[in-house]
Each structure stands twice: as C-alpha cells, then as structure tokens.
Amino acid sequence: MDDYKFLFKVVLVGNAGVGKTCLVRRFTQGLFPPGQGATIGVDFMIKTVEVEGEKVKLQIWDTAGQERFRSITQSYYRSAHALILVYDISCQPTFDCLPDWLREIEEYASSKVLRILVGNKIDRDDREIPTHVGEDFAARHNMYFLETSAKEADNVEKLFMQIAEDLMEQARSKDLPRYDTSTANIDSRTSTIGDSSCCGKLI
Numbered sequence: 001m002d003d004y005k006f007l008f009k010v011v012l013v014g015n016a017g018v019g020k021t022c023l024v025r026r027f028t029q030g031l032f033p034p035g036q037g038a039t040i041g042v043d044f045m046i047k048t049v050e051v052e053g054e055k056v057k058l059q060i061w062d063t064a065g066q067e068r069f070r071s072i073t074q075s076y077y078r079s080a081h082a083l084i085l086v087y088d089i090s091c092q093p094t095f096d097c098l099p100d101w102l103r104e105i106e107e108y109a110s111s112k113v114l115r116i117l118v119g120n121k122i123d124r125d126d127r128e129i130p131t132h133v134g135e136d137f138a139a140r141h142n143m144y145f146l147e148t149s150a151k152e153a154d155n156v157e158k159l160f161m162q163i164a165e166d167l168m169e170q171a172r173s174k175d176l177p178r179y180d181t182s183t184a185n186i187d188s189r190t191s192t193i194g195d196s197s198c199c200g201k202l203i
C-alpha cells in the first residue's frame, strides 16, 4: 500500500551533460546507467524514504539541459518544493551558466523553494572548479551546497535525504500542505500521474 505522509516535488536543472539523470538514477535505482542519452523534455521518478519514522514520497523531476527544451522545463519550476541546480566540477562552462539558471529559477519558481547547488562528477581527476568556489557561489545566493559523484555514489543519498528532512521540517513549521493517501497529489498537473507508476516521461 502506498501509505506516505508527505509528498514533495524535487526538480533538477542545469546544463546538458552535468549528470542530472545519473544522479536521479543513482538515488532511485541504485545504478549508474552506461551510455545515458540526453533527456528529452522532462522525466520523473519516485522514491519513498523514511524520515523520523514518517514516510516521505519524493517525486523527482529530471529536466533536459538542452536549450531547445527550456520552455517545457520552465513550466515545471512553479510547483517545485526543492530545486537542485547541478554543474559539472570538470566543466567550467557549466559553472559559468549558473547565474542564468538562477535568473530562470527566480522568474519561474516559488520564492519559498528550497535551492541546492550541486557540483557533480567529483570522481574525475580533471577538476576545473575548486570546492571553495562552488561553496562561495552557494553562500552568496543563499543555497545549500554539496559535491557529488553519481558514478561513485558519493553524497547522492545524503543530497536527497537532506532535502527530504528539510522539506519535512519546513512543512511542519510553516504548515505547508500535508499529504496522505487520500490527497496524494500536489496540484492538478501532477494529478494525472498514477500512484503505481515509478517512472514516466513527458514531452
């Protein structure tokens, strides 16, 4: 039975190829998919975790980084509870684009959205962005910061569990909508998703 107390929507954004899909797959399926193709439009996956004895369902939306899908992906920001902005620590241009992503987030997401900056691919030895540079950027923009490796499973569980914990705390303290099995959906857009589905694709 799908008995959960909280349902949170988490959206990943960032340049193409930074590893958004691999982070989601690592967390939801425990694998690092070989030859991962570019995301077309938006994918979603679901994972239920336990925080302080409560079941928390995370609906994770993986958006396409490619510019041509931008108008589709923007429409998913609005109802996000958390936004994960990902760059690749071995690819300077993906870091240089962060201000553009922040502008999008400010324009399309709720001002209350939990924002997390993630530097992915820390297993690589050709790092271009030092950790402190990522940390500084996150601090300046009021974001959490974490470095991860989807490949080696470094900090991936920690990333999503931290989000689940923070959102639960936020929901409790600010009295955000509380979901149970009878009110399973966040809004009308997500209500088309069957609870039994674990993965879907929207274009």
Ligand SMILES: Nc1nc2c(ncn2[C@@H]2O[C@H](COP(=O)(O)OP(=O)(O)OP(=O)(O)O)[C@@H](O)[C@H]2O)c(=O)[nH]1
Pocket: 014, 015, 016, 017, 018, 019, 020, 021, 022, 023, 033, 035, 036, 037, 038, 039, 040, 063, 064, 065, 066, 120, 121, 122, 123, 124, 148, 149, 150, 151, 152
């Ligand atoms: N070394 C290393 N490679 C990674 C890691 N995560 C992803 N990759 C590789 O980076 C490439 C892009 O990964 P994706 O997960 O498809 O990237 P994406 O951000 O979802 O890309 P779009 O769907 O185009 O937006 C793939 O070749 C992955 O194998 C990581 O942690 N370490």
